[in-house]
Amino acid sequence: VTFEDRRLLGHHVDRNAASPLCYSRDECTRLAALVYGVLHLIRTGVLDPDLPRVMRLKALVEQGETLDRHTVVDHDEPVSEVGSEDCASEDLEDELDDLSSNLPGLPPPSAQDEEVVKHVLSGVLHFKVSGDRLKDKAKAYGLPEATTALLVNNGVNTLGKLAFVSAYQPGMADEAPLFTALEEVMGRGPTAAEKPILRRLYFEANTVCLADMRARIERTDASEPRKLPMAERSSRAELQKTRLEGVVMTLDNEPSHALVDRIFQQQDDGCISWIPWGQLTSRSQEAVQIKKVISFALDASGGLKARAQEDHLEARLVGDARLRQALQRRALAYDLSRMIDYKTLETWTETLFAEMMRDPPKGYRTVTVQQVQEADKRLWQLVSEQTRGNVSMQADNSKPVDAAIKLYMERTEVRLLLQPLPAASGCSAFTDANKPCCRNFNTKGCDGGTAFS
Numbered sequence: 001v002t003f004e005d006r007r008l009l010g011h012h013v014d015r016n017a018a019s020p021l022c023y024s025r026d027e028c029t030r031l032a033a034l035v036y037g038v039l040h041l042i043r044t045g046v047l048d049p050d051l052p053r054v055m056r057l058k059a060l061v062e063q064g065e066t067l068d069r070h071t072v073v074d075h076d077e078p079v080s081e082v083g084s085e086d087c088a089s090e091d092l093e094d095e096l097d098d099l100s101s102n103l104p105g106l107p108p109p110s111a112q113d114e115e116v117v118k119h120v121l122s123g124v125l126h127f128k129v130s131g132d133r134l135k136d137k138a139k140a141y142g143l144p145e146a147t148t149a150l151l152v153n154n155g156v157n158t159l160g161k162l163a164f165v166s167a168y169q170p171g172m173a174d175e176a177p178l179f180t181a182l183e184e185v186m187g188r189g190p191t192a193a194e195k196p197i198l199r200r201l202y203f204e205a206n207t208v209c210l211a212d213m214r215a216r217i218e219r220t221d222a223s224e225p226r227k228l229p230m231a232e233r234s235s236r237a238e239l240q241k242t243r244l245e246g247v248v249m250t251l252d253n254e255p256s257h258a259l260v261d262r263i264f265q266q267q268d269d270g271c272i273s274w275i276p277w278g279q280l281t282s283r284s285q286e287a288v289q290i291k292k293v294i295s296f297a298l299d300a301s302g303g304l305k306a307r308a309q310e311d312h313l314e315a316r317l318v319g320d321a322r323l324r325q326a327l328q329r330r331a332l333a334y335d336l337s338r339m340i341d342y343k344t345l346e347t348w349t350e351t352l353f354a355e356m357m358r359d360p361p362k363g364y365r366t367v368t369v370q371q372v373q374e375a376d377k378r379l380w381q382l383v384s385e386q387t388r389g390n391v392s393m394q395a396d397n398s399k400p401v402d403a404a405i406k407l408y409m410e411r412t413e414v415r416l417l418l419q420p421l422p423a424a425s426g427c428s429a430f431t432d433a434n435k436p437c438c439r440n441f442n443t444k445g446c447d448g449g450t451a452f453s
Helices: 003-009 025-043 053-066 090-100 131-141 145-153 159-163 176-186 194-218 230-243 257-269 283-287 320-337 342-357 369-386 400-408 412-418
Strands: 115-118 125-127 292-298 304-310
Touching: 003 025, 053 194, 131 145, 131 194, 145 176, 159 194, 176 194, 230 320, 257 283, 257 320, 320 342, 342 369, 342 400, 369 400, 369 412
Parallel strands: none
Antiparallel strands: 115 125, 292 304
């Protein structure tokens, strides 16, 4: 039930927004249907209104236990782990930057032979974090290795599991339920020195999970793309450099953080879209940008929210070399998201430039940049329609968007836009008297020229 519907049900309508239609017969019928739906959920046992909010979230997460689990075998490419601890919102950006400094600088282990689980709410695939990874994180906070081993060996090996190990919520006066639950997991009660560290781990896990869920619910079309945590961004970039041997990474061909965030937001939304070439910015442009502008947007409750955002950047596309570099940045950014392989988009880019460099038949013009751009737009339109709601990498390592691009780049409706167009005919630069049709010549602007009559 939305916030607006709850206000209508409680007869809390603003005077300025009140009208006879607020409680018309049709509107009251709709509100009654909402109430009936909630009562039906309670009657069938799906919803228990007596449970705290965190326990209702726990029940939703536990529904994911019925999903099929898959094991990745013979995985050729290392995959960065994505778990509940890797999500964040804009409100927690500063906090996550501080937390990321505690992460080890080494890239995460390969996802080979790891269990893959599909999130019951978001549909995102998660590679379960190994116990060794959690041990390193707990060690950075000062938790004894023996205590960490007790948690990992008894199944609490991710921050997502730790967040729902107890019904205790940070800020409650009585924290006995938390330590009682931890005692059941570890087989013994935590010592006085371990309690502050466990409180910190639990608070971090609980805050990040709830903040990510709130960001997904309150997101609107006008919202800025959700920023990727710096630890995850750096980890994926390091893995990409190792995986793409032969590709020289520089600040000019490295995609900007804004471009990467925009692509990851497409993955969260479940729908990809064509990004204008002028917005395929580089990290070098972003690094020297210092200007910020204040913008105002409506939040979920209808109030104005001010936020500072960086000024809009435009990629420099003068010349074929800069255009080629911009399309390479797009390929690298999509490769980071694991939706499209770098090789697939590079093959498409090479196809576009090969058509521009091909000599046209007699009487035809060479393929222009405008034709190439229209063909690129058409390809992404077809791919977006084909993969709507199914853009992330699947449990069997298949990539629907990557497969769709390979399919549609050979389609007639795309290739037709790359055909040379007929050259202009019937035009001449000279008159019948073999004199140039030049304004400067006819006005005696050319050296030694005389106007013809």
